[in-house]
Amino acid sequence: xxxxxxxxxxxxxxxxxxxxxxxxxxxxxxxxxxxxxxxxxxxxxxxxxxxxxxxxxxxxxxxxxxxxxxx
Numbered sequence: 122x123x124x125x126x127x128x129x130x131x132x133x134x135x136x137x138x139x140x141x142x143x144x145x146x147x148x149x150x151x152x153x154x155x156x157x158x159x160x161x162x163x164x165x166x167x168x169x170x171x172x173x174x175x176x177x178x179x180x181x182x183x184x185x186x187x188x189x190x191x192x
Contacts, residue, residue, distance in 0.1 A: 131156050136165040140179035144186040157181055 131153070135146050143166060147154045156162055158181060166179060180187040 127152075127156075131162060132165045136162060137169045140166075140170075140177045140188045143179055144181060144188070147181060147186075 135143060135153075135157075138146070143157065147157045163179075170177065178189045180189065
């Protein structure tokens with residue numbers, strides 16, 4: 122079985138998770154943390170969360186995680 126490409130996992134799977142789960146994903150490894158902090162990931166996450174009725178904004182800092190409701 123071949124490995125899934127990193128970008129596929131991050132942009133098409135992890136970005137669709139609720140904000141709390143995305144925040145937990147940043148603890149997996151430094152590579153995931155760096156990627157979750159990039160604008161590309163934030164844009165993808167916001168795009169997928171736009172369709173949700175319970176919209177939340179995930180703000181990930183170096184040592185902080187904030188989740189804000191948009192409703």
